[in-house]
Amino acid sequence: MPADIIxxxxxxxxxxxxxxxxxxxANAEMSNRIRRAAQALQQGGWQGRGATAxxxxxxxxxxxxxxxxxxALER
Known part of the structure; x- marks a missing residue:
């Protein structure tokens, strides 16, 4: 049986x-932008059950x- 050639x-x-x-x-930068925007909302910009969820x-x-x-992309 012949060996597979790679x-x-x-x-x-x-x-x-x-x-x-x-x-x-690019994904790391997008993640950081999302994190910063969410932090602004978490610091009183958005409250309630929807915000918590x-x-x-x-x-x-x-x-x-x-x-x-x-x-995974960096590996």
Whole structure:
């Protein structure tokens, strides 16, 4: 049984890796903008049950997921 042949074009791999890095940076910047905007709202700009639910989801699910995305893109 013949062995599988795996080939790579290293120039293209380098370009793809650079694109992943750019996307990681863009997502990190977007996450920071969202975090800053949310902090302004949390400091009295928005109150009530809707605000509490929003901030719980943002801080418990959305921002951690964005951090995992950035971490994955940086690898």
């Amino acid at each position: 080939q790579a074009q290293y120039d293209q791999l380098t370009t793809i890796a650079q694109q992943f890095g750019k996307h990681a940076q 929003f901030f719980n989801e943002l801080n418990g699910e959305v921002l951690p997921a964005m951090r995992r995305l950035v971490d």
